[in-house]
Amino acid sequence: MRYTRVSVGGRAVWGRVGETDVELLSGSPLEGDPTVIGTVPVATARWLPPVVPPVFYAVGMNYPRHIEHAAKLGNPAAVVPERPEVGYRANNALTGHRSPIVRPAEVEGRFEAEPELVAVIGRTLRHATHDQAREAVFGWTIGNDVSARTWQHQDRTFWRSKNADTFKPMGPWIETDVDALAQTTTLRVNGEVRASFATGDMVFDPYDYIVEITRHNTLQPGDVLWMGAESTCRLEPGDTVDVEISGIGVLSNPVHLEGTPA
Secondary structure (H helix, E strand, C coil): EEEEEEECCCCEEEEECCCEEEECCCCCCCCCCCCCEEEHHHHCCCCCCCCCCCCECCCCCCCCCHHHHHHHHCCCCCCCCCCCEECCHHHHHCCCCCCCCCEEECCCEEEEEEEEEEEEEECCCCCCCCCHHHHEEEEEEEECCEEEEEHHHHHCCCCCCCCCCCCCCEEEEEECCHHHCCCCEEEEECCCEEEECCCCCCCCCCCHHHHHHCCCCCCCCCCCCEHHHHHHEECCCCCCCEECCCCCCCEEEEEECCCCEE
């Protein structure tokens, strides 16, 4: 099953995605069994981030080749982690499928995309076992972790470099019936493949992180966990970036320069 959120008359509505139509739902599938209240065509749907998380968790340096590449660039943090450690991102950075990624006018240097698998939590969880962690995942979606690297090096935190408005496209939907770790992640810019890797080739998998998080934090339905990327790719205004994870879908976003016409 594929669930999403779309804008209908300026209002966010949950939907169930079919081949040609999105069935509009009376409420969130994370909170019960909603009924169908209408439809909109898939072709004209205005996609929103498929969930607005109570807490936005994110993983870094979780693919061996990413760590190796970062180490060659002199990043002192580029070491294989000894245990799952998680960070946070800001909901204001979220944007939906087909919505623009806006590069701030003052950003200079590397402006990059990272294609990521995203786990969506479906139940309240504390002190989880590995099996409970598996059962707690409602489904999977796709994220594009956009970063302004100069800001990342200038600031003591990632508050601008990873959390500026539109820097976290997510969508287009949540897929509930897929073995996410058996898939392939592909990053394309203007139709050209820039990266492709085995989605599950992680140092620690999502369930390892869920177990670790719930040792200290209670996970809630709708929380998301972005799982990191193996590769990065530079973006420029005028580009269109696609992140595809087989078995889930394609997240596509144009890149605009702040202050220029859309």
